[in-house]
Amino acid sequence: MVKVHGPLAVVHFDAHLDTWNSYFGADRTHGTFLRRAFEEGLLVEDRSMHVGIRGPLYDKTDLDDDKRFGFRTVRASDFDRMGVAEVIGLTQQRVGDQPYYLSIDIDVLDPAFAPGTGTPEMGGFTSRELLSMVRALPRDQMVGADVVEVAPAYDHAEITSLAAATLGYEIMSLMALSQADK
Numbered sequence: 406m407v408k409v410h411g412p413l414a415v416v417h418f419d420a421h422l423d424t425w426n427s428y429f430g431a432d433r434t435h436g437t438f439l440r441r442a443f444e445e446g447l448l449v450e451d452r453s454m455h456v457g458i459r460g461p462l463y464d465k466t467d468l469d470d471d472k473r474f475g476f477r478t479v480r481a482s483d484f485d486r487m488g489v490a491e492v493i494g495l496t497q498q499r500v501g502d503q504p505y506y507l508s509i510d511i512d513v514l515d516p517a518f519a520p521g522t523g524t525p526e527m528g529g530f531t532s533r534e535l536l537s538m539v540r541a542l543p544r545d546q547m548v549g550a551d552v553v554e555v556a557p558a559y560d561h562a563e564i565t566s567l568a569a570a571t572l573g574y575e576i577m578s579l580m581a582l583s584q585a586d587k
Contacts, residue, residue: 407447410504410548414452415439416496418535419510420481420526421460424471435510435554443474451475452503454496456538457484457513460526481528489534493541500543507542507550507576509535511569519568521560532568539572544579545586552576 406413417423417439424440432441442448452475459481462468471478477499479492487495512522515529530538555569 406504406506406549412447412449413548414449414500414503414505414546415442415454415476415508416500416505416542417453417455417476417508417510418457418513418530418538419455419508420457420512420529421510421524422455422458422462422467422471422476422478423510424467424474424476439476440470440474448475449503452500452505453477454499455479456492456496457481457530459528460512460524481530484530484534489537489541493538496538497543500546502546504546504548505543507539507547509539509550509552509572509576510554511552511565511572512554514568519555519560519565521556521558521563521565522554523556523559524554532571536571536575539575540579542579544583547576547580547583550576550580 423438455476455478458478484492511519512524512526513529514535516525518532552569552572555565557566
């Protein structure tokens with residue numbers, strides 16, 4: 406993607422920063438991928454967003470590192486005050502006209518809505534809140550996306566898989582609408 410679009414912004418919905426230097430001694434994990442992307446020059450400076458952060462920090466430098474990598478953070482507790490419209494407005498302002506990659510870690514949802522994940526954190530978004538934000542994202546600049554950390558074995562009722570499939574459908578719809586607009 407970077408070969409086509411140049412360095413990208415990232416809109417990252419997650420309970421965790423994922424900019425850690427290492428995670429239990431490993432330097433390439435689900436908790437380190439955004440740091441590695443920054444180090445490899447894949448991210449445009451000061452255009453990326455984390456939304457929904459509420460999990461624990463891993464190192465005392467996490468927040469400073471995150472700022473150095475150019476991320477703006479909207480914590481889950483910020484969302485309580487801001488709401489969908491303000492979070493999306495801030496995201497649109499932050500991304501601007503920059504091509505961006507959307508990454509949704511399913512643990513951004515409260516475990517009541519997505520119990521099937523490896524690192525659940527209480528106090529997350531409802532399915533409706535997340536869908537509202539995804540549907541309102543700027544679609545013309547989205548160049549790729551993922552929905553990650555779905556662990557069906559932890560969810561006998563399959564609501565996590567339903568949430569992930571619905572998000573995947575919504576993302577593909579946004580991308581199709583973007584192409585139709587051109």
